[in-house]
Amino acid sequence: MTGRRILALVGVLALVAAACGGGTTTEPTTDTTAAPATTAATTATTAAGPADTEPAAAGVCAPGQTDGDLVLYNWTEYIDPELIDAFEAEYGVAVIEDFYPSNEELFAKVSAGASGYDVIVPSDYMVSIMIDEGLLMPLQREAIPNAANLDPKFVDVPYDPGNVYSMPYQWGTTGIAVNMDVVGEDFPETWGLIFDPDLSAPYAAQISMLDDPRESLGAALKYLGYSLNTTNEAELAEAAQLIADAKERILLFDSDQFEDLLVAGETSIAHGWNGDFFSAFDAVSTDDFDAWEVYYYFVPEEGGVQWVDNMAILADAPHPCTAHTFINFLLDAENGAALTNWNFYASPNAAATEFIDPEILEDPSIYPPPETLANLEFIADTGDFETKYSDYWEQAKS
Numbered sequence: 001m002t003g004r005r006i007l008a009l010v011g012v013l014a015l016v017a018a019a020c021g022g023g024t025t026t027e028p029t030t031d032t033t034a035a036p037a038t039t040a041a042t043t044a045t046t047a048a049g050p051a052d053t054e055p056a057a058a059g060v061c062a063p064g065q066t067d068g069d070l071v072l073y074n075w076t077e078y079i080d081p082e083l084i085d086a087f088e089a090e091y092g093v094a095v096i097e098d099f100y101p102s103n104e105e106l107f108a109k110v111s112a113g114a115s116g117y118d119v120i121v122p123s124d125y126m127v128s129i130m131i132d133e134g135l136l137m138p139l140q141r142e143a144i145p146n147a148a149n150l151d152p153k154f155v156d157v158p159y160d161p162g163n164v165y166s167m168p169y170q171w172g173t174t175g176i177a178v179n180m181d182v183v184g185e186d187f188p189e190t191w192g193l194i195f196d197p198d199l200s201a202p203y204a205a206q207i208s209m210l211d212d213p214r215e216s217l218g219a220a221l222k223y224l225g226y227s228l229n230t231t232n233e234a235e236l237a238e239a240a241q242l243i244a245d246a247k248e249r250i251l252l253f254d255s256d257q258f259e260d261l262l263v264a265g266e267t268s269i270a271h272g273w274n275g276d277f278f279s280a281f282d283a284v285s286t287d288d289f290d291a292w293e294v295y296y297y298f299v300p301e302e303g304g305v306q307w308v309d310n311m312a313i314l315a316d317a318p319h320p321c322t323a324h325t326f327i328n329f330l331l332d333a334e335n336g337a338a339l340t341n342w343n344f345y346a347s348p349n350a351a352a353t354e355f356i357d358p359e360i361l362e363d364p365s366i367y368p369p370p371e372t373l374a375n376l377e378f379i380a381d382t383g384d385f386e387t388k389y390s391d392y393w394e395q396a397k398s
Contacts, residue, residue, distance in 0.1 A: 061143040061321035063328065068319035069094040070326050073109070073117040075309070076101065076256065077279070078170075080342035087329050093322055101256045102212060110135055110314060117314055118323040124308045125214075125379045127166045128159040132381075136165040137313040143324035146331035149351035157308065158378070166310035167327050168348035170275070170339065173368060173376060174215055174305040177259070177277040177297040182206070182268040191223035191300045193269050194250070195242050204249040206268040208261060211253035213393035214379050215305060216243060219271060222302045229380040233388060240392035253397060263291065273307075274365055278344035297365050303375035308348065 061067075070087075076099040084095050098117070100106045103126040109115055111133060122130060130136050141147060147155075147167060154168040176193060183193075183203065192199045194207055209216045218228030220239035230236060251267055259280035262270040270277070274297055281291040311330065313323040329335060337355030340347040346367050347356060360366055368376070382389070 059320075061140050061324045063143050063145055064091070064325055065143070065321040066091050066093050066319070066325055067321040069096060070319060070322045071096045071098070071116055071118045072326070073098050073100060073106065073115070073120045075099065075121060078121065078309075078343060080338055083330070083335060083338055083342075086335075087326060090329070091322070091325060095326075114316060115314065116318060118317040118319045119326055120312055120314060121169055121309050122166075122312060123379070124157065124159040124310065125381045127310050127312060128381045130312070131160065131165050135315055137315045137317060137320060138164055139167070139313065139327075140324055143321070144328045144331065146328045146333075149331055149333055149336065149349050151348050151350040154308070154348040159308075159381075160310070166312040167331060169309045169311050169330070170343065170345035171306070171308040171348055172274045172345045172366070173299050173372075174210075174219075174271070174273055174307065175297060175299040177262055177270050177272065177295055179262060179265070179268040179294060180296055181294055189298045189301050191219055191302055193300075194271065195220060195223050195246050197245075197249075200246065200249050200269070203268050205251050206266075207246075207250045207270070208258050208267045209243070209250055209253050209271040210258065211255045213389045216253070216271065217389055217393055217396070218305055218377075218379065219300075222300070222304055225302070228305065228377050229382060231382050231385045236388055236392050240396040243396040247397070262295065275343050275345035278366070282344070299368065299372055299376070301375075303377065306373065306376035306378055308378075 070093060072095055074097060084097070087093075088095055100109065103123050106120060106122060107126060107129065110117065110120065110130075127136070144167065147163070150163075150168065154163075154171075156162055157166075157168070160166045176189075176191070178187070178193070187193065188199070190196070190199070193203070194200055194209065200207060209219070214228070217236065217239050220242045221228045221230055221235065224235070224238060224242065226232070226235045226239070252261075254261065255272075258267075258270045258272040259276045261267045262277070263280045263284045277295070277297045281295050285291045311327045313320060313327075317323050330339065331349060333349065333351035334355050336347050336349035336352035339345075340352065340360060341355075341357050344360065344366060347353070353361065364372070
């Protein structure tokens with residue numbers, strides 16, 4: 001959940017959390033409070049001039065067809081700016097980007113109606129929620145021939161059987177990263193670094209957790225030996241109490257800058273998404289400083305979250321053909337590899353494998369071995385019980 005994530009949705013139907021450059025004519029904003037996308041789209045069309053587009057006939061899109069500029073709503077820093085530039089150059093359209101830090105903020109914005117966004121990048125469980133709410137457009141598979149490039153493991157996913165509404169974008173894990181200059185190299189790889197008072201006391205006020213109910217309560221649940229998708233209220237209450245008890249040692253709950261705080265020395269133990277950490281490690285490395293030798297990421301021995309972020313088109317997308325073309329563009333083998341090489345998340349694109357940096361493919365923190373995968377869970381939509389996760393999360397933080 002890259003790049004990639006501040007709870008903005010409270011008391012709405014299904015409250016859950018997940019898991020991660022700009023256009024040539026419109027500078028992207030890093031403000032997570034989006035201006036209305038309809039305004040952004042209008043501005044871009046005016047600035048760039050109308051693209052060489054062709055209206056869709058009877059709602060049917062042909063491969064490579066565009067019907068206007070693309071308005072993309074994505075996690076922050078989750079796509080190589082050069083890919084945006086390449087798409088704009090190839091298809092003669094502008095890409096207007098807007099960003100969100102959590103699946104909840106995404107859901108709140110688009111469920112309010114007429115957002116003006118075309119393509120969004122929700123995590124697995126949020127895809128199923130948005131399908132149930134009628135927020136997503138069924139994909140026209142004939143307009144996405146590069147779907148054939150997908151690894152078979154990602155072509156019939158449980159949150160969207162048959163990939164009717166979504167195409168996988170990137171996948172990864174949630175775990176802990178540490179500063180070994182502070183914690184040393186001989187430490188147990190356990191959630192106890194956050195939750196065990198004896199293990200975590202030396203690092204009081206140097207610990208961060210994701211500001212994310214399903215991720216953080218899920219970490220506590222795994223530490224306690226429970227499923228992170230429990231619908232047992234007693235188990236959930238126990239997990240919430242564990243976080244409440246650890247709060248005096250936790251510096252902050254943050255889903256947007258946790259990796260930057262770690263490499264800046266503000267924290268020594270951070271809960272977060274693997275690719276976000278790796279991008280930060282890479283960014284601060286120099287010829288004289290190898291951050292990879294100082295910072296270390298792991299999935300705790302008790303297990304954790306495996307997630308898949310996905311590309312989907314909103315049911316009221318103003319430019320559905322451009323949206324299909326953009327999804328097909330990112331599912332190209334070389335473009336899919338460029339995405340992974342830039343953000344250090346694993347690719348669901350089998351055809352991209354030959355173009356991915358071998359060091360990434362061989363890194364077990366990015367492509368986990370079977371024994372690690374066996375101990376991971378996807379966050380599932382627990383239906384009406386989701387409000388319990390939100391309620392207990394607020395109690396744990398208060």
